[in-house]
Amino acid sequence: MAIRTKGLLCPLPLTITRSSMSNAISGLHQTVWTPTGTSPDRRDTFAPTHNTAAPKSSMAPSEFASTMLKKYDGGxxxxxxxxxxxxxxxxxxxxxxxxxxxxxxxxxxxxxxxxxxxxxxxxxxxxxxxxxxxxxxxxxxxxxxxxxxxxxxxxxxxxxxxxxxxxxxxxxxxxxxxxxxxxxxxxxxxxxxxxxxxxxxxxxxxxxxxxxxxxxxxxxxxxxxxxxxxxHNKASDIYAATRKSWNESAARVNGILDETAKYTPDTLHLPHDSDDPDWDTNTRKPAYAKTFPYQSVMEKLLSDDGYSSQERSISSARKRPPEQIAQDLLTFQQGMTDPNSAIHRRVQALQDTALATMNQPGPDLDHVERPKTYEDVARTPPAADNDYVNNLAKSYGGALKDIDGKNRAMLREHTPGLADKILYGIGRVLSGLSPIPGADWLANKLLDAEFPxxxxxxxxxxxxxxxxxxxxxxxxxxxxxxxxxxxxxxxxxxxxxxxxxxxxxxxxxxxxxxxxxxxxSGSQPNKRGPTGSGNQRTSDIPTLPTRYAAEPSGMLQPDPGHAGVLTDPTGQQYILDHGQSYPVRYDAANRTWRLVQPDKPTDPGVPVERRPDGNWQPHGDVGLQGGGNESRERTTAVGDEQKAHQLQQAQQTLADLQTQIHAVRQDLASTAQRIQEIEGLRAGYEQRRVDLAQRKSQAEQERQSLHAQLQQLRSTGQPLDPHFQAHVHDFNGRMDSVLADIARYNDELASITQEINSLGSRFQQLGAQRQQYEDVSRDLQTHISAVQLELNQLLN
Structure with a gap:
């Protein structure tokens, strides 16, 4: 009766540590907050609070809307x-x-x-x-x-x-x-x-x-x-299923890389044996054992059966679904574009060995030029169109064919056409990939597999x-x-x-x-300030004449001196209306903006004004500054048109800045919520590590105890009674279960680690975005204080 000790004589391959998890998410221990009414559960939405008095029957529409928003939509x-x-x-x-x-x-x-x-x-x-x-x-x-x-x-x-x-x-x-x-x-x-x-x-x-x-x-x-x-719940379920599918793909690709170690001079079959067995055994096979592992990776990734040319003749027939071929190829491509990924490092090592051997294969073999490599393909991907997956597969297939040809030349294997026969299935699988329109097709296939x-x-x-x-x-x-x-x-x-x-x-x-x-229904007429909407709306206000619309000379940027006005790289000023841009100039004599046609500089243009809601409309009050009726009334009462114009501009600037700060705060809340969700992953992985470590320790202790009992029985020459044999048999079964669980865990951990690494850049972006928003928020608060001071000076 033997006690199997494989994997237990040495520490079990339990690779996760708290430090590794901590390192994976280091730098994200920022102060986060939960918006009012939220739950830390990732599947809860923000709940509205209802704490405002009932609306008055005499409210204006905008006042009623503000009351409802404060009461039911978080203010x-x-x-x-x-x-x-x-x-x-x-x-x-x-x-x-x-x-x-x-x-x-x-x-x-x-x-x-x-x-x-x-x-x-x-x-x-x-x-x-x-x-x-x-x-x-x-x-x-x-x-x-x-x-x-x-x-x-x-x-x-x-x-x-x-x-x-x-x-x-x-x-x-x-x-x-x-x-x-x-x-x-x-x-x-x-x-x-x-x-x-x-x-x-x-x-x-x-x-x-x-x-x-x-x-x-x-x-x-x-x-x-x-x-x-x-x-949110449905999206979370789909995300979990999709992540599981890509983790499995990463495990398959890493499995292909694991298998490259099995190709040795003793196990390899040459593409074509020579008439000199000693030359084959002592020269050709050792060189081929250094180059074929690199070649085998793409043979397996692209073939419809997942075999390389070494296994196909001795393996049972099978067929991989096209979506698995496409997904694993994309996983490989992702790894090859990240120099820090495990896939890139492992493939790079195989490539270095293969290229060095081809360059200096030794006596009785031929030097060959550098073939097109997988790294070359990864660096120059095809266009991201509907044929991306198919074209990527063709590019890797071309590199594979070149590598195989160089291998044969190195081995002095000059058999025309044989390469096409050895690369069994590659051409067929590329043809089979041709209907793939892109990631949309792949997404549906993955979901079909996950949810039959x-x-x-x-x-x-x-x-x-x-x-x-x-x-x-x-x-x-x-x-x-x-x-x-x-x-x-x-x-x-x-x-x-x-x-x-x-x-x-x-x-x-x-x-x-x-x-x-x-x-x-008997409410008061609508009277609102600059941040509200006016009595007139798009449907009953004349639209800007489209003959004045024109394309700017490049990207538009806000004009810091004029609310609602933009400038192109040439300095021409524009306003926007219904998705179209209109060139304008300011008529200082009449204090109004005018639509202009650059090819008709003598044309006076159409006078326009900016409504309180931010939209623009034509007006006939030439002689007063552009603006709402409230501004004109103030001009008449005060007798200072310029001061009224400055006041209106300051009020609009203040409203715009407050709106921007509101947007920044909302984005900060969303960013913090996501960081909190990611941070919550730590406890689950740590608990699993502890549980597996405990099971490992218990298994080792039991093994040592049984081993001691067995040695004692053998030293005394006593036969093994059936009860002890059954105990050992039961232990071996439980030990196999522990090893299998740990192996599965380590496989999953490798996939999870890959995902965490891929999210690293995303984490850094979130942190940078948070800092950027805080900086913008401080700047905007400073500007608001300056504008408020300006308002006080104008009013006084």
Missing amino acids: DQSTNYANDAKATLVQQQTTQLLMTGYPPGFVTARMHLEGLAPLTAQMDEETRERFAARAKTVLGEPDSQRDTDIRQLETDVQTALQRTRADPLRRLNAIFNMPAGAGLLGESGTQRLQQLRNQYGAFSAPGATPQQRETSFAQAVRIKTEMQRDI DQGGLTREEVGMIDAGTALAGLLLGGIEPEGEHLPGAGEPHPSGAGVARDKPSLPASSVETFEHNFQG
Whole structure:
């Protein structure tokens, strides 16, 4: 009776330590906070607090909206926006996994654009769809142009968001919009969106009392918050499944690298034996044992059976699914683009040995030129289009064929056409990959494997992680139905069924409708200051004449001296309206801005003024400065037009700065929430390490005890009784279980460690973003203090 001691004579291969986990997340022990009403549970959304008095029946529409927002949406800190941002973060993590192996610049652009989803979810229908179309167009642009256009798009989205946040009625309307990521809810999302719209109908109905409107608004907040919670939960489930799938892929790739050690002169078969056995055994095989391990990696990654040319003839037939081939190739590509990854280090060692041998193979073998290497392919990936995976496979296949050819030349194996036969299946698998359109196809395949028959996930839900087509849908709140065309900028948006075809947001005209219905129920006329919305809205204000619209000469930047005015690199000033840019100049004689046509410098142009809500409109009051009626009344009363103009500009600047600080605080809260979630991983891994270490210790103690008993029985010559034999047999079974659990744990740990390493850059970005926001916040507070001092001086 033998006690198996393999793996227990030496310490068990339990590799995790607290220090390694601590190092993986070092530098993230920042002070974090939980927004009011939140729970540390990652699956909870921010809950609204209800602590404001009931609305008065004599309120103006904007005052009523402010009261509702303070009572049900967190006041200055929008709970609605925070929930959308939280769900989007999880969806971004899934997308980042699906973008494994894609060019870093493309991945960064994709993440930037997806990060706009919670911002566009606060906007009206027309604005939201326009930004979604722009995002989809920008993603397909060349790298140099794409980065510039993304920055411009982000600026435009932030400007539109500030306008929404500064207007209580616009922000109130956002509660009734489809939340970011609603496509994950499938048919349930369609039904609940309809419930939201039903509540809006009751909320905005003519003749409704303030109490009735509040009841409907409270119900809408409840429905919206539950949708956002379920979206976050579903997104978390999909992220976990996707992460598991990519961890398994990393384990398969590392397994291929592990197997390279088995290729020795004693185990290798030459591509073609010579007539001289001694030459084969003593010269060719030792050299081939140094070059073939490198070649075998790509043979296995690209072949449809996962074998190299050494195993195929002696192994049972099998076939790998195309999605596994694609996924493992992308995992390999990701590792090869990161010099610090284990995959890169291991492949580099194999490559160095192979190239050194080919360069100096020894006597009786031929020197060959350096072949195209896997590193060469990784450094020059193909374009990130719909054929990316297929083209990447073809590039690696070309390198593999070159390596095999150089190997044969080194071995003096000059058999025309034999290389194509030995590389069995490579051409066929490349042909089989040709239908792969990109990560969208791969995402669906991975989800199909993880959730058979979608495991309760509808096709819409699976499609939401479609990394190739879901971007526009994410910005719209739902998903883009398979095969359906998303309109570009300026195209009409088709109607249709499903979550994505229900209008994601309320139209801009709904604000005027609510104001009209609200005032018709006996409330006071709407009188608001610079941060509110005026009595006139887009629907009843003349739009700017489109003949004056023109494309700027480069990216627009805010003009620091004039609120709402932008400048291009040439210094030409512009204003924006409905997504178009209009060149303007300031008419100092009449104190007004004018639309101009650069090719008609003598044309006086159309006088325009900036409304309190930030939009521009033509006006006929030439002779007074551009601005609202309130500014003109102050000018008449004070008799100092210039002072009134300065006051208006200072008020607008103050409102803009306060809006920016509000945006910074919300982004800080979202960033801190994510850091807190990552920090929470530590305890789970540490507990598993402790548990396994305890099991290992117990197994070693029991082994030592049984070994001592066995030695004693042998020294006395006593036979082994059946009871002791059964005890030993039982121990061997439990020992095998311990070893298997530890092996599984170490495999999982290797995958988790790889993931943590890949997240390292993300952690650093979060920390840098936090510091950047704090710096911006301090700067803005300083500016606000200066503006407030200026206001006091003007008023006095």
